[in-house]
Amino acid sequence: MLADRRFAVLAFALLVVFWGSAFGAIKVSLAYAPPVLFAGMRTLLCGAVVALAALVWGGRLNLGRDWRVYLLLAFFNVALFMGLQTLTILYMPSGTAAVVIYLQPILVGLLAFLILGEPLSAAKVVGLLLGFSGVVVVSAGSLSGVSLGTPLGVALGVVSAVSWALGTVYFKRYGERLSMLWAVAAPFLVGGVFLTSLGLVLEPISSISWTGTYVASFLYASLVGTALAWVLWLGLVRVGEASRVAAYVFFVPLVSVLLGAIFLGETLSPLLLVGAAFVVCGIYLVNKPSALSRQRSAKSKDPEADH
Numbered sequence: 001m002l003a004d005r006r007f008a009v010l011a012f013a014l015l016v017v018f019w020g021s022a023f024g025a026i027k028v029s030l031a032y033a034p035p036v037l038f039a040g041m042r043t044l045l046c047g048a049v050v051a052l053a054a055l056v057w058g059g060r061l062n063l064g065r066d067w068r069v070y071l072l073l074a075f076f077n078v079a080l081f082m083g084l085q086t087l088t089i090l091y092m093p094s095g096t097a098a099v100v101i102y103l104q105p106i107l108v109g110l111l112a113f114l115i116l117g118e119p120l121s122a123a124k125v126v127g128l129l130l131g132f133s134g135v136v137v138v139s140a141g142s143l144s145g146v147s148l149g150t151p152l153g154v155a156l157g158v159v160s161a162v163s164w165a166l167g168t169v170y171f172k173r174y175g176e177r178l179s180m181l182w183a184v185a186a187p188f189l190v191g192g193v194f195l196t197s198l199g200l201v202l203e204p205i206s207s208i209s210w211t212g213t214y215v216a217s218f219l220y221a222s223l224v225g226t227a228l229a230w231v232l233w234l235g236l237v238r239v240g241e242a243s244r245v246a247a248y249v250f251f252v253p254l255v256s257v258l259l260g261a262i263f264l265g266e267t268l269s270p271l272l273l274v275g276a277a278f279v280v281c282g283i284y285l286v287n288k289p290s291a292l293s294r295q296r297s298a299k300s301k302d303p304e305a306d307h
Contacts, residue, residue, distance in 0.1 A: 008236070008240075011236055015229055015249075018229040019252045020253075020256040020259055021255070023253075023260075024260050024263065025218075026038075026089055026217075028213065029218050032217075035086045035090045036195060036203055037205065037207075039083045039085075040197070044189065044195075045192070046184075046192065046223070050185040051189060053181055054181035057181065058185070059181075066177065069174050070182075073171060074188070074194070075163075076163045077167035078187055079195060081160050084160035085101060091152070091156070101161050101164075105246040105249055105250060107162060109128050111165055112169055112172070112241065124286050127247065127283065127287075129282070131283060133278050134274075134276065137275035138254055138269075138276075139253065175237075180235055181231065184230045188227075244286055244287050247283050254276050254279060
């Protein structure tokens with residue numbers, strides 16, 4: 001049990017670092033490549049690499065039985081979320097983009113309650129709102145004195161967050177029957193082909209500047225920020241309550257801001273500490289066992305309780 005908990009903590013820590021650092025890599029990459037082509041090539045490379053791993057270690061694809069599940073995961077998690085997330089980061093200030101995209105845990109909490117029947121206690125609601133408030137506080141520095149983005153940018157960010165939440169809840173409901181590696185590989189291959197094809201239609205491939213900086217940031221965003229991170233993410237969603245797992249992604253903007261200050265020379269505001277306190281308190285409340293779950297746990301440990 002202790003080993004499982006330590007593994008979960010390590011997986012969450014790696015996920016937050018991978019996604020937090022990928023945010024900066026995406027911003028760097030978009031200075032050298034158009035958004036749709038970049039999103040398509042990034043997700044296609046992710047799908048190809050994870051597919052190679054799945055062929056060796058991933059078990060059966062079961063495409064005849066599960067093609068609808070793979071297709072909907074590709075639609076929600078790749079075509080909509082990954083594509084629109086890239087556009088949001090490109091067309092909005094990073095602080096505003098983070099606030100809009102990280103509505104996702106709140107949406108997951110609501111959808112998991114409505115679709116999966118997960119409990120939505122008052123403590124969990126307060127915790128999700130506190131976590132989101134932490135994201136807003138951390139992003140406040142980049143919001144002051146700059147545009148909050150266009151209505152189109154906000155709409156793209158909201159749809160991105162909704163699609164990510166739907167993809168998370170859909171995977172939680174139907175993903176148990178899928179191989180973990182194929183649950184990433186197949187949707188990202190399908191979504192990557194779609195986004196790359198769309199990019200080739202909308203954007204000239206000659207507009208990509210293949211500098212060393214771009215190649216390095218592209219590979220990092222594709223392999224670490226997408227392939228490794230999504231295997232960890234879906235693995236954690238599979239074994240835990242979707243709403244509780246999703247709450248931990250509130251840490252991602254904090255790590256992104258911190259790494260941006262270290263590696264990209266961005267300003268580090270004292271508000272980071274305030275936002276971190278909000279996020280930590282929020283995650284604690286989301287994961288705090290309810291009175292009912294404590295009673296059930298006590299009964300399961302005491303076989304004589306029912307006699």
